[in-house]
Amino acid sequence: MTHFIKKVATSLCLLAGILLAPQALAEDSYAQAKSTFQQANETQKFFNNAYGYAxxxxxxxxxxxxxxxxxxxxxxxxxxxxxxxxxxxxxxxFQLGGQAYSEIIFFKDEKAYNEFTSGSFEFGAQASAVAINIGANAQAGTTGNSAGAGKSAAKAAYINGMAVFTVAKGGLMFEAALAGQSFTFEEK
Structure with a gap:
């Protein structure tokens, strides 16, 4: 990603911060986010069987x-x-607004884990994620990353060795845009 695009991304994320409620901007702990995903029926089997996760x-x-x-x-x-x-x-x-959400990416096996941690990984624009609605009977839809959703409760599966879930935290955004997510990794 070029330096210009990173500057644009940073500026727009600051805009998102202005648009979001303060509680949505508060930095959650990793333990709290993990607990939220563990409470969802859709992700329990992934925590039990995945090689790893981000x-x-x-x-x-x-x-x-x-x-x-x-x-x-x-x-x-x-x-x-x-x-x-x-x-x-x-x-x-076409997009307008801002939102905050938590995201988890499960890796089915060592191959998927290694692909993600190679240093620079990107999801294509056609990938999707299962959106979990905690506390509202776990209805699900799709939004931009790498799994699929069923009619009522999510029926997620690994796609290309990865399954992605999101949980909305706050904000409102209307969009009709194609985009992929890019990831970097630094070993501890």
């Missing part, structure tokens, strides 16, 4: 025409913290 307690997203998202996370292999990761996303198209 956890982002707070991802801020905002845009007016051009959008951006940013979040910092930690990567785990067989339950052990192995390094830090960052998520950036730049999108173009």
């Amino acid at each position: 956890l982002f307690p707070t991802v801020g997203k905002g845009g007016i025409g051009i959008g951006a998202a940013y979040g910092k996370g930690q990567v785990y292999r067989t339950g052990t913290y192995t390094g830090d990761t960052s998520l950036t996303q730049v999108s173009f198209g």
Whole structure:
């Protein structure tokens, strides 16, 4: 990602911060975010069987025409913290507003883990995530990353060795934009 795009992404994430409620901007602990995902029926089997996962307690997203998202996370292999990761996303198209959400990416096996932790990984624009609605009978839909959703409760599966889930934290954003998420990884 070029220096210019990173500056645009950073500026738009600051805009998202202005648009979001203060409680949504508060940095959650990794333990709290993990607990939130563990409470969801959709992710329990993944915690029990995944080779590893990347956890982002707070991802801020905002845009007016051009959008951006940013979040910092930690990567785990067989339950052990192995390094830090960052998520950036730049999108173009009709969009307005800001939101905050938590995200978790499960790795089915060592191959998927190694692909993600190779230093620079990117989801394509066609990837999707299961959006979990905690406390509202766990209805799910799709939003931008790497799993699928069923009609009522999420029926997620690994796609290309990864399954992605998000939980909304706050904000409001209307968009019709294609975008991929890019990740960096630094081993601890």
